[in-house]
Amino acid sequence: MVKMLTKLSAFLLPAFYFLLFISTEPMTVRADTGTDSYNYSFWGESVPAPAAFQATQLVNGASLGIEALREPNDLYVTNDNFIYVIDTGNNRVVIIDKEFNMVDTIDSFLHGGKNDTFSNPRGVFVTNEKHVLIADTGNHRVVHLDQHFNLVKIIEEPKSDLIREDFVFQPERVVVDNANRIYVLASGVFDGFMEFDIEGDFTTFIGANRVQIEPIEYFWSRVATREQRSQMRMFIPTEFSNLDINDQGFLYATSTDGSNDSIKKLNARGTDILRREGYFSPIGDIRYEHDLGPSRLTDISVTDSEIYSVLDSRRGRIFTYDGDGHLMYMFGGLGNRLGKFNTPVAISWFGEDFLVLDRALGEITVFRTTEYGRTLTEAVRSYYRGDEEKANDLFERTVNMNANLNFAYSGIGKALLRQGDYKEAMHNFEQSYDRTNYSKAFLLYRNEVLREHFSTIMTVLMLVAVGAVSFRIYRKVKWRKRGVSIE
Numbered sequence: 001m002v003k004m005l006t007k008l009s010a011f012l013l014p015a016f017y018f019l020l021f022i023s024t025e026p027m028t029v030r031a032d033t034g035t036d037s038y039n040y041s042f043w044g045e046s047v048p049a050p051a052a053f054q055a056t057q058l059v060n061g062a063s064l065g066i067e068a069l070r071e072p073n074d075l076y077v078t079n080d081n082f083i084y085v086i087d088t089g090n091n092r093v094v095i096i097d098k099e100f101n102m103v104d105t106i107d108s109f110l111h112g113g114k115n116d117t118f119s120n121p122r123g124v125f126v127t128n129e130k131h132v133l134i135a136d137t138g139n140h141r142v143v144h145l146d147q148h149f150n151l152v153k154i155i156e157e158p159k160s161d162l163i164r165e166d167f168v169f170q171p172e173r174v175v176v177d178n179a180n181r182i183y184v185l186a187s188g189v190f191d192g193f194m195e196f197d198i199e200g201d202f203t204t205f206i207g208a209n210r211v212q213i214e215p216i217e218y219f220w221s222r223v224a225t226r227e228q229r230s231q232m233r234m235f236i237p238t239e240f241s242n243l244d245i246n247d248q249g250f251l252y253a254t255s256t257d258g259s260n261d262s263i264k265k266l267n268a269r270g271t272d273i274l275r276r277e278g279y280f281s282p283i284g285d286i287r288y289e290h291d292l293g294p295s296r297l298t299d300i301s302v303t304d305s306e307i308y309s310v311l312d313s314r315r316g317r318i319f320t321y322d323g324d325g326h327l328m329y330m331f332g333g334l335g336n337r338l339g340k341f342n343t344p345v346a347i348s349w350f351g352e353d354f355l356v357l358d359r360a361l362g363e364i365t366v367f368r369t370t371e372y373g374r375t376l377t378e379a380v381r382s383y384y385r386g387d388e389e390k391a392n393d394l395f396e397r398t399v400n401m402n403a404n405l406n407f408a409y410s411g412i413g414k415a416l417l418r419q420g421d422y423k424e425a426m427h428n429f430e431q432s433y434d435r436t437n438y439s440k441a442f443l444l445y446r447n448e449v450l451r452e453h454f455s456t457i458m459t460v461l462m463l464v465a466v467g468a469v470s471f472r473i474y475r476k477v478k479w480r481k482r483g484v485s486i487e
Helices: 002-024 215-223 226-231 371-385 388-401 406-419 422-431 435-452 454-481
Strands: 038-040 046-048 053-060 074-077 083-087 092-096 102-106 108-111 114-117 123-126 132-136 141-145 151-155 171-176 182-186 193-196 202-206 240-245 251-255 263-266 297-302 308-312 317-321 327-332 344-350 353-358 363-369
Touching: 038 327, 074 123, 074 344, 074 353, 083 123, 083 132, 108 151, 132 171, 141 171, 171 240, 182 240, 251 297, 297 344, 308 344, 327 371, 363 371, 371 388, 371 406, 388 406, 406 422, 406 435, 422 435
Parallel strands: 123 171, 240 297
Antiparallel strands: 038 046, 053 363, 074 083, 083 092, 092 102, 108 114, 123 132, 132 141, 141 151, 171 182, 182 193, 193 202, 240 251, 251 263, 297 308, 308 317, 317 327, 344 353, 353 363
């Protein structure tokens, strides 16, 4: 008996340790498919995809005819495609036109009758009126200039009961909404973004991240002594890594914690309303080599129709999602050839095209959209605008170019659903594994069939009912003639 137990334990212990290992180590694989572009299937497998963008040129100090860009940190593209680059190492803003020609620089401004300069600026934003707001990090302020680069106001270290006494104001990014409210991402702030009114006065914090606590850490914090708890790390929210704002005034923000809500869409109350209806939450790579870890999202750029792109600085990849959270396409990567980066820090849509700023190389890579990228983007836009017929046609063309794009079938199904073709919509939802919309289409199709054949169905039911009654009467008459009661 003892020998039997010994043999059994010898068998079970390795199995136990194996199960313990696979339950604690994430099952991650390399997403690389041998091509520069890929997507994820419904089953979480990385599948090849056509390139949505192609790198065509580099923009740097030499091409602009100026001193080399030194550690640039941010760029902003206006509605008329003028590019404002924060040239941090040179303490200036470089302005470039849509043909990538040098236009102007902002390296100083008049302040109190004297020439004032920037110190280690990190962020820039330009309003529709061409007012320029600069996160002047080294000087602990935000500088607001008008379209002629004259000083409008300076936002310096705010005073409020909501702010701790030892706080040092170090703004890194800044955006402005349609009501001229200013939102600042400041270093060392864990309460969300700092909101300032039109006069530049601090009003509140908005959109703080939730505290992320591991179950084992929570358990030990409950059973540990006071002295032990004092040695444990504090549970505080993670900082945001970047932000952008769309035309409707919604803030889009990124964090680097790798959680399922590392991308947020915040309304005026700071509530996250980002839709995550895709096969997986929008977090960049969902499969990766364990030693590298998940995507580190450090910038976000929003365009029209709720389409947004995020930068994974860990692998140099850009991921683009539609408003429902479906991954549309990705491109980029780390390397030493055109279309790859060394230290990507900022991204921006440039009309139909795309720009990526590399801090270490001091250059902007220009990506032109391909037919595939243009078709898919326009399909999403058409559906967003309510042009179902055009969306259907464009999604069909997209599928012909990339049969691996599962969510495109869902796009076709949604367009058909709006057009009232419920049966065909069901077929496409089935191909895209979209259970929710399949159920909706099935319900509508069932109701449509019932309405279409209502008279026939009711006639049949009435005939069946009449036949049943007639048969019952016939049986009664028959058995009464035989003198038998059937009651």
